[in-house]
Amino acid sequence: MTTDSAGRLQTARGCPFSPPEQHLRLLREQPVAKVTLPMGTNAWVAARHEDIRTILSDPRFTANRRHPNSPRLFDRPESPETKSALPKMMLEMDPPEHGPVRRAVVGEFTLRRIAALRPRIQQIVDEHIDAMLDGPRPADLVRDFALPVPSLVICELLGVPYDDHDFFQIHSAQLLNRRASEQERQHSILELAVYIDKLIAAKELEPTDDLLGRQIAKQRESGQEDRPSLISMAFLLLIAGHETTANMISLGTYLLLERHPEAVTALRDQPDKIDNLVEELLRYFTIAEFAMARVALEDVELSGTVIPAGSGVLMLANAGNRDPEVFEDGESFDLDRGSRNHLAFGYGIHQCLGQNLARVELEIVFATLFRRIPDLRLAVPADQLTFKEEAAVYGMHELPVTW
Structure with a gap:
């Protein structure tokens, strides 16, 4: 069967702790539905956990975001100049193209490799907490902690000078801003691509022991030097490596302070609950809700509804992560849930490459x-806080705290 349109897709959250109400209603009543996107084009959405996992692992759907029917929430720069500066990224590739590109870098994100980074990550966190404690109050947790910590980690991992973090944070925020014009996003793509190209060129002349340096060495050993592929990989990791984690830190802190101080107490009394806390925060917020987009290559039936060939499909992962068939009382935050089968990192061959790093x-x-x-608390009333409703990755603009 097919279905009538469910109307215009809502992208703003009425409550900072919940998906748009429309998404939850679709999960309950119309889990596969046709919608009108903010730009006026049509696409399909899937809200059930099982259907989302099917789409993400089914070869009848392509991940190619350059497909003309790939669903868009905002204008996407399509100029020849942009395409030339930024080659296709691995998240846009299907097999067999995708496999070799991912395998080339996956070794940088193994559990063993990330475990070796723990002491340095701990040092970075402690240094920024020291600076907060020594600085004025209130502090802005976003500016002073949530943004700089993951930015410094990804800079050191990739081999990017941290002094340049303001540059890539400004441009990555522009790329993820749904209100930015196509020209503004194109400018940011070109600026970042040129920056990364120059960085790689410098590392080709003077080898470095970091992710980019090691990738350059591997390409030379194999006799297959490919700077464009390094540019697209670094571009993806640089943006994804700090935006998502930074927003999870601020949102998670806000939730715990405002709604669940008992979870903070439990964490102090039982430090081994930290794994549960992280997994539940990831499931509960699903901040990159609209990151997963596909195009059906043939007619596909899901939950009794046929998605026609050529149709763009968005996965409402935030709704899927509250699917009652998978998560009991999924709309509630539960420290004891401990579930790792959420969709915050996607599913299938495109599952987030950096998930081990993000978890640590x-x-x-x-x-x-x-x-x-231990006495951390909000420094302003909750109704004065503002959220990134305009961004493709949900988060907070600032979080004033004191102690």
């Missing part, structure tokens, strides 16, 4: 923050 960062951040500043 969040574990260290939350365990250390509430241990070292």
Whole structure:
């Protein structure tokens, strides 16, 4: 069967702790539905956990975001200049193209490799908490902690000078801003691509022991030097490596302070609950809700509804992460849930490459923050806080705190 349009897709959250009400209604009543996107084009959405996992692992759907029917929430720069400066990224590739590109870098994100980074991540977290404690109050947790910690981690991992972090934070925020014009986003793509190209060129002349340096060495050993592929990989990791984690830190802190101080107490009394805390925060917020987009290559039936060939599909992962068939009382935050089968990192061959790094960062951040500043609290009424409703990755603009 097919279905009538469910209307214009809502993208703003009425409550900072919940998906748009429309998404939850679709989950209950119309889990596969046709919608009108903010730009006026049509696409399909899937809200059930099972359907989302099917789409993400089914070869009848392409991940190619350059497909003309790939669903868009905002104008996407399509100029020849932009395409030339930024080659296709691995998240846009299908098999067999995708496999070799991912395998080339996946070794940088193994559990063993990330475990070796723990001492340095801990040091970075402690240094920024020291600076907060020594600085004026109130502090802005976003500016002073949530943004700089993951930015410094990803800079050191990739081999990017941290002195340049303001540059890439400004441009990555522009790229993820749904209100930015196509020209503004194109400008940011070109600026970042040129910056990364120059960085790689410098590392080709003077090898460095970091992710980019090691990738350059591997390409030379294989006789297959490919700077464009390094540019697209670095571009993806640089943006994804700090935006998502930074927003999870601020949102998670806000939720715990405002709604669940008992979870903070439980964490202090039972530090081994930190894994549960991180997984539940990831599931509960699903901040990159609209990151997963596909195009159906043939007619596909899901939940009794046929998605026609050529149709763009968005996955409402935030709704899927509250699917009652998978998560009991999924709309509630539950520290004891401990579930890792959420969709915050996607699913299938495109599952987030940096998920091990993100988990370790969040574990260290939350365990250390509430241990070292046990009386941390909001410095302004909750209704004065503002959220990134305009961004493709949900988060907070600032979070004033004191102690």
